[in-house]
Amino acid sequence: MALEIEQFMCRSDNFGVLAHDPASGETAIIDAPETAPILEAVDRTGWTPTVLLVTHHHGDHVAGNLDLKKRFGLKIVGPRSEADRIPGIDGTVGDGDRFAFGTDEVDVISTPGHTAGHVCYHFTRSGVVFTGDTLFALGCGRLFECKPPDMFASLKKLAALPLETVIYCGHEYTEANARFALSVDPSNSALKERAALIQSRRAANQATLPTTLIEEMATNPFLRAHDPVIRRNLGMETASDEAVFAEIRKRKDIF
Ligand SMILES: [Fe+2]
Numbered sequence: 001m002a003l004e005i006e007q008f009m010c011r012s013d014n015f016g017v018l019a020h021d022p023a024s025g026e027t028a029i030i031d032a033p034e035t036a037p038i039l040e041a042v043d044r045t046g047w048t049p050t051v052l053l054v055t056h057h058h059g060d061h062v063a064g065n066l067d068l069k070k071r072f073g074l075k076i077v078g079p080r081s082e083a084d085r086i087p088g089i090d091g092t093v094g095d096g097d098r099f100a101f102g103t104d105e106v107d108v109i110s111t112p113g114h115t116a117g118h119v120c121y122h123f124t125r126s127g128v129v130f131t132g133d134t135l136f137a138l139g140c141g142r143l144f145e146c147k148p149p150d151m152f153a154s155l156k157k158l159a160a161l162p163l164e165t166v167i168y169c170g171h172e173y174t175e176a177n178a179r180f181a182l183s184v185d186p187s188n189s190a191l192k193e194r195a196a197l198i199q200s201r202r203a204a205n206q207a208t209l210p211t212t213l214i215e216e217m218a219t220n221p222f223l224r225a226h227d228p229v230i231r232r233n234l235g236m237e238t239a240s241d242e243a244v245f246a247e248i249r250k251r252k253d254i255f
Helices: 035-045 065-072 080-085 148-159 174-184 189-203 213-219 228-233 241-253
Strands: 004-010 014-020 027-030 051-053 075-079 091-093 098-101 104-110 119-123 128-130 166-168
Touching: 004 035, 014 035, 014 128, 035 065, 051 065, 075 080, 080 091, 104 148, 148 213, 148 241, 174 189, 174 241, 189 213, 228 241
Parallel strands: 027 051, 051 075, 075 091, 128 166
Antiparallel strands: 004 014, 014 027, 098 104, 104 119, 119 128
């Protein structure tokens, strides 16, 4: 039986997520932006959280840690190199670590870029990845602690997952990301269609996540540095993919 997932908004634009394995009854919280909406989701679903998986140390991803730990006695797992900045952490993980979650199996993918220790959690049997602030729908995280080549390498790791992988992200940034994506890739018909859909979903106050890797590969400029049209639009036909990615990231920072 596949993972059941409850996604909801926290703070102004963070996502909260509960992931539940019905066979074992285990429930993971992915990041804890704040307590109240997570408690509401627990009530709504009837799932009792057993573990909190932290993607990175930023305050809007760990603010609920201690409160949730006190309430549920759950185990907090997060990236080893950020352990000293993650409240209540019990267990640490790094690249390539694998652990069981009920009947599923979680692969830890180290994705430095947004923060130096950022990790993503890939539930391999269900084909779901939680990418925190590394990969967004039509975007990627800002580079607070690393350089563009680090993030480029991290996104390449995510791009190597099976194309049908379902992606959950840390923030609802998709509408603004779509506007930027169109500025570097204006003739991409899949992107134009998606941008229109996103606009109507946001107008109806609906989430634009989850997404899929196949959709991101077709429309997310941060995964498309190899694309000849984008390269031509940037005047970078002969540059390396890494340099094109760096230019796209730079433009987004000032967009
Ligand atoms: Fe962050």
